[in-house]
Amino acid sequence: MWQFFHKLGSPKWFYGIATRFMPWLLASGLLLLVAGIVWGLAFAPKDYLQGNSYRIIFIHVPAAFLAQSIYIMMAFSAVVTLVWRMKLADVFVKAVAPVGLVFTFLSLFTGAVWGKPTWGTWWVWDARLTSMLILLFLYGGVIALDRAINDEKSAARAVAVLVLVGVVNIPIIKYSVDWWNTLHQPATFKLTEKPSMAVEMWVPLVLAILGLYLLFGWLACLRMKTEILIREQRTRWVRDLVLAGGK
Amino acid sequence: MPEPLLQAVSLECERDSRLLFQNLSFSILPGTVTRVEGPNGSGKTTLLRILAGLNDAWSGELHWCGKPREQNRESYLRNMLYLGHRPGIKPLLTPLENLRALMAGRRPVSDEVLLQALAGTGLSGFEHVACRNLSAGQQRRVALARLLIADEPLWLLDEVFTAIDAAGVEAIEALLQQRAAEGGAVIVTTHHDLQLPGMKFITLGAGENDEC
């Protein structure tokens, strides 16, 4: 177990493993995502209240799922950075924070697009949308801090502290925003919160979510590999790798 | 051979993707003055900050009196005096207030002792003048007054001779030797041509690192 843990800390070992797994992640992710989305968009039944406009949840919900779980993953990684000072954990946070930002933006965007036919306006200060907007700010802060610090080890540790402070705050923010929302707004449609979703609706949704997770895995590996190459450029194994043509 | 006060085992430090030093090992014995040498940018200040415990971005081992330093942080800090090239003096406070603040978390010292120390560094008559009205050399002397009341055996001094006149330099040199003679140890970096009998060296930069 400890040996495995130790190995996991080695960028070279990770580089090899990632190279081997990436095609599988990509293929299975694409397959599930495409299946889920095609099924959801073309074959799932219409919603009896919202008609066809609800179908955006097949993109919105997976993006929102990813946006939130990437931050949680970053928090775990941050603990590893601060406690064990593992290089790969630093690399992971740096590599996936922009991905998290993009998914958060995507979920906000699709939420707004869905809002137009449903609420008649692009933006509503709905609890979920507002929480996602704050999550977008948190990602923005993490990325800005990472860019501002030159020394990459210091940057990784500072970012780790910030991510942990953020993750402690996320439930508090969520709770406050929900409370604020009940204070200011009458209950409306809740995006994604359907009391009983037909099987034909949620099976493609689950497929799309799984697919997007796998694709995220692939993207994370890709970005981590790039980051590893930049950081380890002076080591022998990277030099050998480059000389061998990247094989 | 006496037990080393401070022992470094294969220290390595990388900064802004540049390797400052690696495999740096040395022992600081009681009764020695050690000078850290090296060209600009070779990591002299960084090494001193690592030894002081201000910089955590290093790998290797540091032992304080035979025990890992990280597990004895408070005891180490109590026995170590660090003066950096930022003097650690608040310009808005007077020399006396500054010394009080610097000693506040360490040990109780009476004002009388502090005033004596200030007098010892030639600051009589300036005890109650805000430090921003003092010259750079005088401000540094406020910081150096701590050497006169220091009971810490280990001193880490980064560029302490900056802005100090010839007489002051001589006095500091005498203090360093005295500390060593009392069984303490001093590690200094300086651009001043410091020559003390029996001085040890840690040489940084130029690719390889001497052990000493």
Added chain:
Amino acid sequence: MNADVQLSLKAEDAAIGPVRAMIAVFARDVRVAFRQRQDLLNPLLFFTMVVTLFPLGVSPEVAFLKQSGAGILWVAALLSVLLSLDHLFRHDFDDGTLEQLMLQPQPLFLLVLAKTMAHWMLTGLPLVLLTPVLGLMLHLDGNSVATLCLTLLIGTPVLSLVGAIGAALTLGLRSAGVLLSLLIIPLYIPVLIFGTGTVAAAAEGSPVAGYLALMGAFLFLALTLAPFAAAAALRISLSNS
């Protein structure tokens, strides 16, 4: 003094306790601040000016001001604290007293807590004291002003404590001020929501004890966690300098 005494390693018991060290740090910060009184006034002036912008920029109608007054004052207070946070560690960092503080044989988080408390006393507390006057100018009734002051009294220490983390993280960076705001504003949202929400509840005549208790819980959480995070952040920033 100890010229002919053989040096020996010091035992633990000769030391100064953490509480005395904290008091010394607190007293020093207050003393330094009072040597430069203008700096103490700046957040208050800023606070007043931001509040003035709303009647001018939105509407001076009594109905609008009554409804939005608490929110305006909370946002203005939040921005004033944010503005003053850059100084929390910056001056000490520049003149080297921060590194000497970190080398005191004391738990760093307690010293950070002392500094943060001094910061609150010098910025947050004066804002609370100024609030009744500005509340009057925004036509808030007595009950609302009282509740508002109470929420600010509980809330501004949270702003200082959470802000200390941001100040420590951005210490020594270029454009630290803007970066600090980017990092910290999202974390201020819960306090802001409950601060203004409590006043709104009071205006409707609902009981507010529960909300105040919740804000007290925020304060307690910030008191226990933020100094650790800020201390860790300070070590990182100092390592990088």
